[in-house]
Amino acid sequence: MNEVEIMRNTKSFAIIGASAKEDSYGFKLVKSLTDVGYKVFPINPKYPDIYGLTTYNSTEDLPELPENIVLAMSAVNNLKVLNSLQKFKSSNIWLPPECWNDELVNKAVEMNLNILKDLCPIGTYLKLNFELKKENN
16 A cells, blocks of 8 residues: 555544644644544653643553554654554554664564655645545546
8 A cells, every 4th residue: 555545544543753742743744643533642751732732641541453553753762662553563664764774674564564754644634635636526
């Protein structure tokens, strides 16, 4: 499945590195995905809630298995949490621009994770929305 099909056919996202700071990428992901109807699980132990959603300390605390996980931190910090994703082999792991490096990608591949490298869910949703409009015309 390509990234647009994933956006079309999945309904939930966990955002590791979600933030309550409105100018941050982690906040924009939470807000944008929530506003267009996805179920979003923000993950960041610093905040009790983000954009009105309960925030989780880690992937271990999630109430259900998310179909997508976005690593929204720097590549160095994302590398620190990668081992915690071992049990999420059925989830799509998004590595947005500026959130990955070769070491992170190589380790994710070694772990047999389903990665989407250098792709942002927000931009991908915009592509999906464009395709949907074309289909309806």
